[in-house]
Amino acid sequence: MKIVHISAECYPVAKVGGLADVVGALPKYQNQLGADSSVIMPFYNNTFTRKHNFESVYNSKIHLGYIEYDFDILKLSTQILEFDVFFIDIPTLLYKDYVYSNDDTDRFLAFQIAALDWILTLNKKPDYIHCHDHHTGLIPFMAQESYKYSALNKIPVITTIHNAQYQGWFKYHHLYKIPDFDNNNVGLLDWNGIINPLAAAIKCAWRITTVSPSYMEELMINANGLEGLLRAENAKAVGILNGIDTEVWNPETDKYLIKNYKVSSNQSGKLANKKWLCTEFNLNPEKPLFAFIGRLVGEKGSDLFPDAFNVALRNNDISILLLGSGDPNTEERLNALKNENEGRYNNFIGYDERLSHIIYAGADFLLMPSRVEPCGLNQMYALRYGTIPIVRSIGGLKDTIIDIENDGFGFVHKEASVNDICYSIERAVNFYKAKTELKKIKKYIMQIDHSWGNSAKQYIKLYKSITTN
Numbered sequence: 001m002k003i004v005h006i007s008a009e010c011y012p013v014a015k016v017g018g019l020a021d022v023v024g025a026l027p028k029y030q031n032q033l034g035a036d037s038s039v040i041m042p043f044y045n046n047t048f049t050r051k052h053n054f055e056s057v058y059n060s061k062i063h064l065g066y067i068e069y070d071f072d073i074l075k076l077s078t079q080i081l082e083f084d085v086f087f088i089d090i091p092t093l094l095y096k097d098y099v100y101s102n103d104d105t106d107r108f109l110a111f112q113i114a115a116l117d118w119i120l121t122l123n124k125k126p127d128y129i130h131c132h133d134h135h136t137g138l139i140p141f142m143a144q145e146s147y148k149y150s151a152l153n154k155i156p157v158i159t160t161i162h163n164a165q166y167q168g169w170f171k172y173h174h175l176y177k178i179p180d181f182d183n184n185n186v187g188l189l190d191w192n193g194i195i196n197p198l199a200a201a202i203k204c205a206w207r208i209t210t211v212s213p214s215y216m217e218e219l220m221i222n223a224n225g226l227e228g229l230l231r232a233e234n235a236k237a238v239g240i241l242n243g244i245d246t247e248v249w250n251p252e253t254d255k256y257l258i259k260n261y262k263v264s265s266n267q268s269g270k271l272a273n274k275k276w277l278c279t280e281f282n283l284n285p286e287k288p289l290f291a292f293i294g295r296l297v298g299e300k301g302s303d304l305f306p307d308a309f310n311v312a313l314r315n316n317d318i319s320i321l322l323l324g325s326g327d328p329n330t331e332e333r334l335n336a337l338k339n340e341n342e343g344r345y346n347n348f349i350g351y352d353e354r355l356s357h358i359i360y361a362g363a364d365f366l367l368m369p370s371r372v373e374p375c376g377l378n379q380m381y382a383l384r385y386g387t388i389p390i391v392r393s394i395g396g397l398k399d400t401i402i403d404i405e406n407d408g409f410g411f412v413h414k415e416a417s418v419n420d421i422c423y424s425i426e427r428a429v430n431f432y433k434a435k436t437e438l439k440k441i442k443k444y445i446m447q448i449d450h451s452w453g454n455s456a457k458q459y460i461k462l463y464k465s466i467t468t469n
């Protein structure tokens with residue numbers, strides 16, 4: 001079974017968020033199940049591409065409307081990943097030091113056209129094309145509708161929605177850049193008078209998946225304007241919970257940690273990481289450490305943090321550490337909080353992969369008060385590192401975390417609100433005092449199995465169900 005994933009991100013090549021983690025793991029686990037699974041992604045100008053050597057396996061030109069661009073398909077010269085990655089190199093459009101910016105329409109259109117142009121030339125075509133998010137949302141449409149790709153229109157295309165908030169909207173004056181198709185079908189691209197790549201994918205993909213069953217249910221009610229469309233396409237929609245790459249996220253071998261540890265040595269191992277964090281960020285290692293890692297955007301509930309942290313720090317003897325970047329106003333308020341709470345609160349505004357691993361290991365509790373959380377990987381990483389998640393009951397968080405009161409292992413609150421966050425922190429502070437119970441839970445959560453094995457199987461089953469229809 002030959003599967004090609006098409007994505008803007010893939011760990012460890014280029015990562016902005018959880019999409020990269022999934023695309024960097026799912027193919028590997030599919031290959032372990034006997035599939036031939038690979039990734040097509042853009043060739044960016046980043047540390048990974050500068051550090052490795054690549055060879056060209058194909059070269060041609062694409063047309064984006066009237067403009068012609070040279071492109072190469074590059075492959076790593078040495079096999080260092082457990083799946084093939086094919087890079088689309090269009091120097092003037094894709095070779096940038098960023099993944100996303102305000103020139104995404106042309107960049108990702110060109111990327112998608114080049115991907116399909118190349119697939120068209122392959123002797124052995126993929127059995128399935130698996131697209132991820134709106135950056136690849138026009139592939140299901142073009143594979144089905146564009147005349148030049150008619151040889152591909154029998155290949156099932158699956159689209160996974162990692163986040164329906166972002167849909168890749170663009171105006172009709174770009175329409176001529178999409179390879180020719182029957183204009184009577186232009187409605188497939190449209191949602192509310194604008195070209196909407198995610199809506200086009202929902203209409204044209206053979207199957208739609210999301211990254212947790214609860215998020216799929218939630219999307220039917222609230223999908224940033226696409227809820228009606230998703231309800232209409234419900235028959236081909238399914239929610240499959242993400243896994244985590246337990247080889248990358250393993251406290252026993254994680255190369256970023258200050259000290260590695262396993263279930264039996266978690267206490268000393270976690271403490272060494274906590275002490276390092278506390279020294280680095282001027283916090284007291286004797287106090288329970290609450291942490292957050294992620295994008296500072298409304299979906300993650302990060303705008304609630306300045307007020308919630310203020311109240312929580314006033315009412316409890318705790319430390320808080322935040323790693324993330326995003327909304328400038330939230331960043332500013334968090335930086336102000338840092339100055340007012342020296343020795344009790346600190347943050348690193350930015351992106352730092354190594355620091356994130358040390359935080360998962362060294363924190364006692366991980367906060368995730370998300371308003372929207374399609375799956376959420378952080379809570380699963382936290383569990384694996386013996387850090388207790390405090391989550392809002394939504395999307396994938398609802399599917400993975402059970403409250404301690406219900407024989408579970410985390411703290412679950414109902415609302416994304418300052419009061420609910422603070423109430424959960426108070427519950428966690430009390431729990432932290434019950435040392436025997438705390439030790440037991442930490443050991444227990446480290447052993448919960450969220451590895452990809454099961455989810456990878458579900459995707460294979462889904463692909464097979466398409467051919468038997």
Ligand SMILES: Nc1ncnc2c1ncn2[C@@H]1O[C@H](COP(=O)(O)OP(=O)(O)O[C@H]2O[C@H](CO)[C@@H](O)[C@H](O)[C@H]2O)[C@@H](O)[C@H]1O
Binds near residue numbers: 242294350351374
């Ligand atoms: N400042 C920073 N420094 C270092 N690392 C950082 C960081 N900010 C975030 N990260 C890392 O990025 C990843 C974020 O994962 P999430 O699941 O929260 O992703 P995100 O919301 O981007 O993705 C979307 O896709 C994923 C995958 O399907 C879904 O789980 C999720 O719900 C959905 O919103 C984690 O590996 C985290 O450690």
